Amino acid sequence: MDFVSAGEGQVTIDAATCRLASPQQFEMVGVESDPARLMDMAIGRGFNALWSTSALSNLADGLAFVSMPLLAASMTDDPRLVAGLATLYAVIRLVAALPIGVWVDRFDRRTLIVAANILRGGALAGFALTIQFGVSSLIVLYSAMAVVAALESVADSAAIAILPSLVGTQRLESANGRIAATQLIADEFAGPPLGGFLFALAASVPAFAMGGLWALAGVIALALPTRSPSTLSADAHSSRRSVFAEAVDGIAWLRRHHVVGGLAVIGALASIGYMLPFSILVLFARERLGLNGTGYGLLLAFSALGGLLGSMLASRLRARLGSRWTIVASLILGAVALGGLALTQNPIVAGLLLALYILHAVVWNICSLSLRQRLVPDDLLGRVGGATRVLGLSGLAVGSALGGILADFDLRIPIAAGGVLFLACCFVAVIMLRGELDLGIRPTSAPHESGD
Template sequence: MTSLWRNREFNLLWGGQVLSELGDAVARFALPLLVLFLTGSAVQAGVVGTVGQVTSLVCRLPAGVLADRVDRRRAMLAADAARLLACGALAALIVTGHAHLWVIIVVAVVDAGAGTVFGTTEQAALRSIVAADQLPGAVARNEARGYGVSLAGPPLGGLLFGIGHALPFVGNAVSYLASMVGVTLIRRPLQDERPPQPERLRSALAGGVAFVAREPFLRAVLLIAAPLNFAVTGVIFTIVVSLQRQGIAPAVIGLAETVIGVGGLVGAFVAPVLQRRFGLAPLARTICAAATALFLVSALLTGSVTAAAPVAVTLLLAPAANAALFGHLAATTPDHLQGRVLSVIFLGAGSAQAAAPLLAGTLVTHASGAASTLVFTLAVAVATVVAATSRGLRSVRRADPGSGRSTAGSIGGTGDA
């Protein structure tokens, strides 16, 4: 079996996405700064961010259907082309002085929608270019990519925006071009053969939901991941808002976010070892229990930069759990359902996150940062109970790499994906 580091197809895709996601992080940091510069309104800057999140949620299920119906290479190229044109147009309008709020909103919608299509399709295509035994390692490398660019993107975005307001968006457009080159150079097909007559849209949407609903393990994943993601997002936002309300310097607040990001990055590097040693079910239980205990510690430290440290420790386990989960999904889900099943999981696991910042801001304003953290700790405690008692998590289906199907099995210390 070829080493993952020598897998030409995976490295082309991964390398292109390093640049693409770095460009995304740069532009994502610069976009609210641009809105504030043009309008002076923090509310309107928040509206642009909310519009992007809502667009991603609305596009999530259709993106899964698209990833299973069309040629995945063409879908990714089309998504990158749409984002390239949108960012390039915004940069040109900034230079000419014609960038207005409605233009920024349109660009945010296009970027979020096309990004959802690309991300879902990329994840669905992974098992076509990576051996089944290496899928968890591939997911872990993708996790490291995400945490790495989240550390590098904001300072680079601030630097470029200070030099010229259009530069972050020019850089993002160039990064999409690099992504397109990487996808084009991949030689292998990114999906199995498709039936000549695809399902109707309603039936296709229902197929992904029905697959998840039939699997006790996947139902358990949703019941665990939704409150866990909600809690992590809420606690991080609580820390940032609490520090801002105390007049802490922005550079110090940035340091707190950097500490959290470093935790995830380190976790991504050790994820393959943890995943092989403990397996999916123990990792899921451990991260929930650890988050509950560590968030309680963070509540005691609210108002100090040290409140970020327990969150960073929690995120040490997140990449390993994600690697085990998505490696298992990629190996056990039929290729023609990959996009739809992933979209259902992403939607169910992440939809509550959109409400976390609003709830955290309200609790910090009307109660305290400690009270806000405790509320989110209660949410993750619910996930801990589900993880400890769920039958679906105790028995999981193991992939048969030769057939692409699943056979009954259980996850324990072997780390089988």
């Protein structure tokens, strides 16, 4: 799902980035305001470093997606303990979301990205050594997974918050789209089969590979620009309040801002709608579509192609339709896709509908994330992002539980219910996403300001 700033009325140019507030401001300092040239200038070395870091990190995530459950299954036959890895991962990310958001606003974001990647690389290297020397156990595996989950949250939150300082505000969708496309390729296409292949060589090999990829990502992140002391939180150089008090600032700002708050509400509902069908999709594929395990894997791989298309279309759609109607159109597409999926028994039609569904999800994620990055003040990006993440992760948990309950009656019900929820999201989007959403200058309000 979610990357310091030029102040209003000035242009900041440094060795790593070229940042702009608007073409008019370039004219003020005598820089040519040709739109094509400005777009070329908007993404530079800083973004390339972030993109490379993200690519390596997501490839490691793809390896973990397959190899970690395989490692657990090699240590125990208890399905609850194997499934517990995913539960632990989700719980850690949920519990850590708010305090991590505070740290992202308190400290230099480059330092957080570098440290988080190098530390999880070291943790995985240490875990791989325990496997290599035959002293590993489920406790060690669970501990390594907990460290990875916490540090991944740090790296992801800091990356989302740093992105607006690396690209022009009108290039956020393009930049987020490039990152999303790379994430899909690494997580869905390259990482899982590579993880399975490496595990077949030796159980420790994918763990060593993950550690190396994350460590290299941390080294590359050193090329990111540091955060100017003047842009740090107002509490950074004074007696600091508690983490809880600072987290409340982000929650309060989110609650008062009708657009960003609306995005958070939509995100929570959409997370429920997403997990309703996907929590039971493997059963739907087997019983309604007649697919075996291989067919189910191909179905998911084909649907991921829709996500790649969405990552390429998001910035173009936003430029043509604006953020509000791009979001509304994507949610309508998601509702229609799930409605059609609930009715079909044809695996080819189901594959096409799932591809359209994933296309909608990627377009929605890119547009909503870019809009939040555009509208939230720099010194609140971490905390508002943390509060938004709590709502989204909670929605995933609720959707997963509801999907299993509804599927007891009929496998089509959770899929159809997901479509209905996306229609509700459309209604919320039309009502709450009003006003000027595509401003070229980011706000600089303090935590007590509403941002309306």
